[in-house]
Amino acid sequence: MNADLISRLLVGVNHVTWQSLVMLAIAGLLFYLAIAKDYEPLLLLPIGAGCLLANLPLSPMLAEDGLLKVLYDMGITNEMFPLLIFVGIGALTDFGPLLENPKMVLVGAAGQFGIFGTLLLALALGFTKNESASIGIIGAIDGPTSIYVSGKLAPHMLGPITVAAYSYMSLVPIIMPPIMRLLTTKKERMIRMPYSQRTISRTTRILFPIVVTIIVGTLVPFATPLIGMLMLGNFMKESGAVERLTKASSGEIANAVTLFLGLAIGSTMVGVTFLKPSTLAILILGILAFTFDTAAGLMCGKLLKVISGGKFNPLIGAAGISAFPMAARVVQRVAQEDDFENFLLMHAMGANAAGQVASVVAGGVLLALMGAG
Amino acid sequence: MGNIAFGLNINLIGMSLVFGLLLLLWLVLFLIGKIDNLPFMKGGEKEAISEEAPAGSYSVSGRQADEIEPDLMTAITIAIAAHVSSRRRQAAPSMRMTVPGSQIFASRWLAAGRTRQTGGWTPKG
Numbered sequence: 001m002n003a004d005l006i007s008r009l010l011v012g013v014n015h016v017t018w019q020s021l022v023m024l025a026i027a028g029l030l031f032y033l034a035i036a037k038d039y040e041p042l043l044l045l046p047i048g049a050g051c052l053l054a055n056l057p058l059s060p061m062l063a064e065d066g067l068l069k070v071l072y073d074m075g076i077t078n079e080m081f082p083l084l085i086f087v088g089i090g091a092l093t094d095f096g097p098l099l100e101n102p103k104m105v106l107v108g109a110a111g112q113f114g115i116f117g118t119l120l121l122a123l124a125l126g127f128t129k130n131e132s133a134s135i136g137i138i139g140a141i142d143g144p145t146s147i148y149v150s151g152k153l154a155p156h157m158l159g160p161i162t163v164a165a166y167s168y169m170s171l172v173p174i175i176m177p178p179i180m181r182l183l184t185t186k187k188e189r190m191i192r193m194p195y196s197q198r199t200i201s202r203t204t205r206i207l208f209p210i211v212v213t214i215i216v217g218t219l220v221p222f223a224t225p226l227i228g229m230l231m232l233g234n235f236m237k238e239s240g241a242v243e244r245l246t247k248a249s250s251g252e253i254a255n256a257v258t259l260f261l262g263l264a265i266g267s268t269m270v271g272v273t274f275l276k277p278s279t280l281a282i283l284i285l286g287i288l289a290f291t292f293d294t295a296a297g298l299m300c301g302k303l304l305k306v307i308s309g310g311k312f313n314p315l316i317g318a319a320g321i322s323a324f325p326m327a328a329r330v331v332q333r334v335a336q337e338d339d340f341e342n343f344l345l346m347h348a349m350g351a352n353a354a355g356q357v358a359s360v361v362a363g364g365v366l367l368a369l370m371g372a373g
Numbered sequence: 374m375g376n377i378a379f380g381l382n383i384n385l386i387g388m389s390l391v392f393g394l395l396l397l398l399w400l401v402l403f404l405i406g407k408i409d410n411l412p413f414m415k416g417g418e419k420e421a422i423s424e425e426a427p428a429g430s431y432s433v434s435g436r437q438a439d440e441i442e443p444d445l446m447t448a449i450t451i452a453i454a455a456h457v458s459s460r461r462r463q464a465a466p467s468m469r470m471t472v473p474g475s476q477i478f479a480s481r482w483l484a485a486g487r488t489r490q491t492g493g494w495t496p497k498g
Contacts, residue, residue, distance in 0.1 A: 098402070099402060099405070099406060100406075102398075102399050102402035102403050102406060103399060105395040105396075105398050105399045105402065106392075106395065106396070106399065108395060109388075109391050109392045109395040109396075112388070112391050113388060115387070116383060116384040116387045116388055117384070119380055119383060119384070120377070120380035120381065120383075120384055123376040123377060123379065123380040124376075124377060124380070129376070129379065132380070133383075197443065198406075198409075199409070200406075200409065201408070201409045203408060203409075204405050204406065204408055204409055207405055207408070208402075208405060211401055211405060212398065212401070215397065215398065215401060216394065216398075219394060219397075220390075220394065354395075357395075357398070358391065358395055361391055361394050361395065361398075362387070362391050365387055365390045365391055365394070366387060369383055369386060369387055369390075
């Protein structure tokens with residue numbers, strides 16, 4: 001055996017770099033979080049797999065016709081995957097609690113402050129305008145919106161932004177309660193809010209997605225793909241006429257696209273481009289965005305408490321983010337720590353549904369302000 | 374410094390736009406909610422129900438399903454969750470020879486134990 005043959009046989013080993021080894025460890029960490037900790041396993045596991053496959057030496061999967069490259073071009077470059085996921089989310093979301101209590105949209109609006117506050121911090125740290133806006137969108141606490149916006153404004157940062165968005169979404173029950181306890185008094189947390197269920201007619205439920213799409217799409221054309229797909233899913237669900245399509249959108253299609261999306265995002269986490277100080281900064285700014293959102297929601301809740309003469313529990317404000325329905329459940333849990341018979345869940349669900357719509361609107365507004373084409 | 378000014382500007386305009394749009398949405402939602410209170414809407418819903426459910430019969434239409442008491446809904450949800458967890462605990466349905474709960478039903482773990490007791494894998498005699 002000559003040296004040339006040996007070198008050809010060991011070509012893979014020879015191309016192992018310290019960056020690829022670190023990325024394999026990160027893939028392992030994502031697997032651990034997904035399997036052992038159950039943090040968004042449906043997405044973190046495929047992302048980890050994509051990361052692992054992309055960082056193997058001379059990975060053919062990243063070549064021109066490689067599967068990961070094809071998936072990326074097919075669904076991330078043109079934003080198809082996040083939009084298809086949105087159809088599924090729409091088909092799974094019940095906007096009834098929001099229709100019962102429309103004033104909750106204010107809480108949803110306040111919950112988007114993290115986007116703009118983080119954008120400011122990112123600019124101060126020296127990121128470009130488009131990069132800062134992409135980092136800020138982590139504050140939407142909405143995976144598909146983050147992917148959609150950052151894919152348009154800063155595609156080179158898609159990997160860390162997506163990982164941050166989904167990781168922090170899964171950490172809602174850990175990150176939010178301390179902020180909620182810090183910014184509210186026990187007396188405020190114990191405010192009880194009676195809930196009287198109002199029957200929402202089928203006509204109203206069907207009209208809601210159509211009207212919201214027309215209004216938001218007309219006023220913020222950049223948000224049309226996001227709101228359009230979200231509301232399409234909801235429209236199909238509420239119409240009751242296309243049960244098979246609704247089931248497919250929220251089941252098989254969403255599952256298949258989630259797998260493809262995860263692999264494609266994972267493939268962007270190539271060691272040479274991922275292992276930079278900016279990635280660490282993105283992860284830190286992401287958690288700050290989350291904190292700002294929660295704090296702004298709580299402040300809005302306090303304002304509504306004053307306006308309502310002390311009848312509004314400020315904790316509801318923390319549910320004005322897009323992590324549906326996890327944020328609402330956390331609000332209920334924190335409220336019950338001080339008063340076991342305090343039931344805020346349905347109010348919080350209304351705020352949470354508002355957060356879902358508001359994050360899409362905020363994403364569209366951000367794209368419009370940044371002049372994305 | 375220019376970037377910070379830009380950021381502050383975006384903050385101000387962005388949050389104002391988000392609040393403005395959602396306030397408009399609030400108004401629209403409020404108006405949509407009023408649709409249910411219109412007299413012809415109430416009549417229409419009643420007619421629809423009476424057409425679907427003739428006197429003396431009972432059918433669960435979409436509207437009736439919406440009116441399930443919260444307590445009952447909670448009880449149903451808990452029952453479904455318990456049922457699902459019990460199904461998961463037992464063997465996969467495709468692996469079952471008998472209906473769960475029957476006298477001869479045994480989980481895979483139990484079945485494996487019985488097999489080991491009754492028929493050792495070392496040849497006898």
